[in-house]
Amino acid sequence: xxVAKRTFDAVIVGAxxxxxxxxxxxxxxxxxxxxxxxxxPTRSHTVAAQGGVSASLGNSEPDHWHWHMYxxxxxxxxxxxxxxxxxxxxxxxxxxxxxxxFGMPFDRTDEGKIYQRPxxxxxxNFGEKPVRRACAAADRTGHAMLHALYQRxxxxxxxxxxxxxxxxxxxxxxxxxxxxxxxxxxxGEITVFQAKATLFATGGxxxxxxxxxxxxxxxxxxxxxxxxxxxxxxxxxxxQFHPTGVAGAGVLITEGVRGEGGILxxxxxxxxxxxxxxxxxxLASRDVxxxxxxxxxxxxxxxxxxxxxxxxxxxxxxxxxxxxRLPGIREISIQFAGVDPIKAPIPVVPTCxxxxxxxPTNYSGEVVVAGEPVAGFYAxxxxxxxxxxxxxxxxxxxxxxxxxxxxxxxESMIEFIRRQPAALPEIxxxxxxxxxxxxxxxxxxxxxxxxxxxxxxxxRTMQNHAGVFRFKDMLAQGVDKILDIExxxxxxxxxxxxxxxxxxxMEALELDNLIEVAKATMVSANARTESRGAHVRDDAPDTPxxxxxxxxxxxxxxxxxxxxxxxxxxxxxxxxxxxxETIALKTRAY
Amino acid sequence: xxxxxxxxxIYRYDPDKDRAPYMQELxxxxxxxxxxxxxxxxxxxxxxxxxxxxxxxxxxxxxSDAMNINGKNGLACLTDVASxxxxxxxxxxxxxxxxxxxxxxxxQFFKQYHSIKPYVVSNSxxxxxxxxxxxxxxxxLNGLYECILCACCSTSCPSFWWNPDKFxxxxxxxxxxxxLADTRDDATNERLDNLNDPYRLFRCHTIxxxxxxxxxxxxxxxxxxxxxxxxxxxxx
Numbered sequence: 084x085x086v087a088k089r090t091f092d093a094v095i096v097g098a099x100x101x102x103x104x105x106x107x108x109x110x111x112x113x114x115x116x117x118x119x120x121x122x123x124p125t126r127s128h129t130v131a132a133q134g135g136v137s138a139s140l141g142n143s144e145p146d147h148w149h150w151h152m153y154x155x156x157x158x159x160x161x162x163x164x165x166x167x168x169x170x171x172x173x174x175x176x177x178x179x180x181x182x183x184x185f186g187m188p189f190d191r192t193d194e195g196k197i198y199q200r201p202x203x204x205x206x207x208n209f210g211e212k213p214v215r216r217a218c219a220a221a222d223r224t225g226h227a228m229l230h231a232l233y234q235r236x237x238x239x240x241x242x243x244x245x246x247x248x249x250x251x252x253x254x255x256x257x258x259x260x261x262x263x264x265x266x267x268x269x270x271g272e273i274t275v276f277q278a279k280a281t282l283f284a285t286g287g288x289x290x291x292x293x294x295x296x297x298x299x300x301x302x303x304x305x306x307x308x309x310x311x312x313x314x315x316x317x318x319x320x321x322x323q324f325h326p327t328g329v330a331g332a333g334v335l336i337t338e339g340v341r342g343e344g345g346i347l348x349x350x351x352x353x354x355x356x357x358x359x360x361x362x363x364x365x366l367a368s369r370d371v372x373x374x375x376x377x378x379x380x381x382x383x384x385x386x387x388x389x390x391x392x393x394x395x396x397x398x399x400x401x402x403x404x405x406x407x408r409l410p411g412i413r414e415i416s417i418q419f420a421g422v423d424p425i426k427a428p429i430p431v432v433p434t435c436x437x438x439x440x441x442x443p444t445n446y447s448g449e450v451v452v453a454g455e456p457v458a459g460f461y462a463x464x465x466x467x468x469x470x471x472x473x474x475x476x477x478x479x480x481x482x483x484x485x486x487x488x489x490x491x492x493x494e495s496m497i498e499f500i501r502r503q504p505a506a507l508p509e510i511x512x513x514x515x516x517x518x519x520x521x522x523x524x525x526x527x528x529x530x531x532x533x534x535x536x537x538x539x540x541x542x543r544t545m546q547n548h549a550g551v552f553r554f555k556d557m558l559a560q561g562v563d564k565i566l567d568i569e570x571x572x573x574x575x576x577x578x579x580x581x582x583x584x585x586x587x588x589m590e591a592l593e594l595d596n597l598i599e600v601a602k603a604t605m606v607s608a609n610a611r612t613e614s615r616g617a618h619v620r621d622d623a624p625d626t627p628x629x630x631x632x633x634x635x636x637x638x639x640x641x642x643x644x645x646x647x648x649x650x651x652x653x654x655x656x657x658x659x660x661x662x663x664e665t666i667a668l669k670t671r672a673y
Numbered sequence: 674x675x676x677x678x679x680x681x682x683i684y685r686y687d688p689d690k691d692r693a694p695y696m697q698e699l700x701x702x703x704x705x706x707x708x709x710x711x712x713x714x715x716x717x718x719x720x721x722x723x724x725x726x727x728x729x730x731x732x733x734x735x736x737s738d739a740m741n742i743n744g745k746n747g748l749a750c751l752t753d754v755a756s757x758x759x760x761x762x763x764x765x766x767x768x769x770x771x772x773x774x775x776x777x778x779x780x781q782f783f784k785q786y787h788s789i790k791p792y793v794v795s796n797s798x799x800x801x802x803x804x805x806x807x808x809x810x811x812x813x814l815n816g817l818y819e820c821i822l823c824a825c826c827s828t829s830c831p832s833f834w835w836n837p838d839k840f841x842x843x844x845x846x847x848x849x850x851x852x853l854a855d856t857r858d859d860a861t862n863e864r865l866d867n868l869n870d871p872y873r874l875f876r877c878h879t880i881x882x883x884x885x886x887x888x889x890x891x892x893x894x895x896x897x898x899x900x901x902x903x904x905x906x907x908x909x
Contacts, residue, residue, distance in 0.1 A: 122727075122729055122735075122737065123737075123779070123783075123822070125735070125736070125821070125822055126727075126729050126730075126735040126736060126737050127735075128729070128730065128735075130730065130734050130735050130821075131730050131732065131734050131735070140803075180801075180802055180803050181799075183803040183804065184793075184795075184799040184803075184804065185792075185793070186792055186793030186852075186855070186857065186858075188811065188814045188818045188855075189803070189811075190808075190811060191805075191806050191807060191808045191810075191811045192808075193807075193808065194805070195805030195806050195807050195808075195810075196802075196803060196805065197803050220818075223734075223819065226734055226819070226821070227818060230818070234791045234792040234793075235792060237787055237790075237791055237792055238790075238792040269772055298729040298730040298731065298735065299728055299729055299730075299731065300729045331706075332708065334731075334732045335732075411734075414733075415732060418732075418733065418751060419708070419732070534722070535718075535719040535722075577722055578721075578722050578723065579722050579723035581687050581689040581690060581723070581773075582689050583687060583688055583689045583772065583773050584725050584772055584773040584774075584776050585725075586718075586722075586724075586725050586726070587722035587723065590722075
């Protein structure tokens with residue numbers, strides 16, 4: 084197979100929020116930068132974010148980055164690294180203001196400042212009472228942000244390679260990252276992108292689950308490529324189930340709905356969150372709300388003929404507020420739930436939403452393995468684990484994460500690239516052959532497993548064995564099942580062999596990435612025998628000795644899953660922030 | 674609910690093996706979980722993996738799955754199966770080169786979008802904090818910034834079909850007005866100069882196909898009218 088080669092200072096894989104924020108920094112610095120994306124940039128999944136981006140601007144009431152930091156550490160169930168969390172919360176006002184300068188059409192307060200709304204887990208004065216911290220553009224914040232970032236990149240003349248699928252990471256004999264190898268979808272041609280620095284900003288892998296708010300494209304490509312290149316994956320057992328996916332359809336309904344006053348009700352109309360989170364109620368953290376909903380459903384208080392969902396009620400809100408602040412939600416409800424939320428409540432159910440774990444990085448975006456940065460390799464956004472979200476992410480911290488760490492990794496790359504010699508090292512042929520072998524196999528494989536069926540089997544297994552509540556026996560069985568399914572993935576077959584825009588080949592290659600994420604999730608979840616944040620198991624219940632089932636003596640540590648032999652290692656959580664005192668361990672309650 | 678069968682007629686063309694495009698006829702029994710046209714397409718693809726179409730968010734915000742559905746442009750993910758008759762004809766968006774099946778080459782479309790300088794141009798250095806904008810000023814951007822660049826509008830516009838290289842098209846002009854209407858933008862004159870051309874702006878003959886097909890219920894014709902008003906006001 085003929086392989087072309089192109090060289091750049093920097094290569095970014097992924098053109099969502101993180102990749103495009105990094106691209107702005109790199110392109111504006113004058114470095115030769117390529118952004119590779121399997122979809123046109125504004126089709127990236129950042130576009131679907133709704134409710135807001137957090138920053139302690141204090142535009143409507145007093146707020147402080149330290150309170151934001153406290154909420155984030157508490158939200159993470161103390162698994163987040165406090166240095167990275169301080170860094171992110173302190174940077175938040177600046178990166179949000181920059182985005183406004185890029186042209187982001189934020190909603191406005193009467194004074195003309197950026198509009199902010201309440202959100203789950205956002206509190207003032209170290210957990211006292213809800214605070215308006217989520218900066219919003221109606222309920223289309225992600226869309227407005229992604230377009231503003233793309234527009235800024237148009238201004239900066241960033242070079243995009245649109246509809247190219249990255250296949251594998253390329254590493255030198257010393258482990259340094261030398262670039263990626265990618266396939267142009269239109270022609271099927273394969274090119275090596277060699278660069279002094281490579282950033283993965285490939286997003287999450289929510290499509291490992293059967294019911295997901297995620298787009299079809301969220302197949303964990305960067306995470307899979309990293310795993311195949313020997314990089315461990317951090318904290319992959321932690322997946323956020325968003326409380327309010329439209330029942331049956333999975334489409335997201337923002338927490339901003341509850342921020343604007345929406346209420347969750349069970350079959351008797353009861354505002355059940357008052358029992359589970361007396362203080363924050365419907366605005367408790369997402370893991371807490373999702374578990375409360377599943378408990379209501381499991382105990383027979385669900386709604387509908389099958390009692391399989393609860394209701395999100397905003398009928399008490401002024402129609403004007405709904406049309407002004409939540410227009411997209413109204414449209415989604417009508418389209419996907421068949422109800423106009425002005426008149427009737429929306430049927431909702433917890434739905435897989437966000438990958439807290441990922442490629443291990445520090446807050447400068449450098450990928451870190453065994454305490455050392457991997458030369459030339461960076462990751463940011465959902466595919467990375469800095470770790471700021473720990474065991475449970477706060478709503479709106481995802482958009483903040485991609486701005487802060489997109490920018491910091493871009494800046495780290497600039498500094499790194501300027502220190503490199505002009506001559507680029509030789510890429511070992513074996514590295515290129517490894518990627519070509521995956522494509523070759525698909526071109527020749529006969530009588531193998533069907534891609535669609537195999538993916539479905541994986542998604543059902545993840546859903547049933549590693550959901551909102553987890554069970555010891557189911558997790559153990561889940562590991563065996565996923566390893567069985569991996570054997571199918573290794574011999575998938577496609578009927579379409581065309582070179583032109585072959586979506587069958589693309590889906591098969593994506594499944595190679597999904598299965599790495601599924602394995603990492605199941606193996607890591609099976610091993611962590613405590614409950615923490617989004618990872619809650621039946622054999623680690625709430626006891627006086629271990630409130631909420633959390634076991635800090637044994638499990639206050641990050642999981643590292645290695646693809647090689649499916650083995651696990653652990654590393655300590657960074658409890659020491661950059662400038663303030665450690666936010667001390669506490670039992671989490673809302 | 675009694676099941677029904679829809680006869681799909683789908684435009685197929687793979688330049689790697691087909692000498693010419695053809696219409697594939699495919700009867701599909703509608704299942705309970707088929708809410709949207711995209712659901713059915715995904716099921717068809719599970720049986721015939723060679724059918725090529727773009728898709729991503731499946732909720733009408735990414736703009737990937739625009740196609741021509743029974744003669745009208747729309748998003749597959751927002752098209753109710755229940756709204757479709759028993760024969761459904763699917764073609765790629767008209768007026769752009771077909772790459773394969775339902776996938777078109779959107780280069781020309783994006784070139785026009787880029788040509789209007791789709792970013793805020795400010796002459797003053799960025800302040801410490803956000804630039805201020807009143808809620809009323811911000812309100813002016815509603816109905817403009819929500820565009821998802823799906824190209825349903827521009828590829829339904831006869832003026833764009835004839836002059837895709839010269840006429841900016843409804844999507845690009847909607848974006849042009851989005852920046853003209855933004856109080857933070859200082860490039861009004863340059864923007865109007867850039868459009869003051871018999872083709873770039875004035876090829877719009879208010880046929881209004883764009884308004885009819887926009888899946889986000891936006892109104893490019895109205896935006897184009899506002900640009901013309903601004904031009905007129907500047908001239909007098």
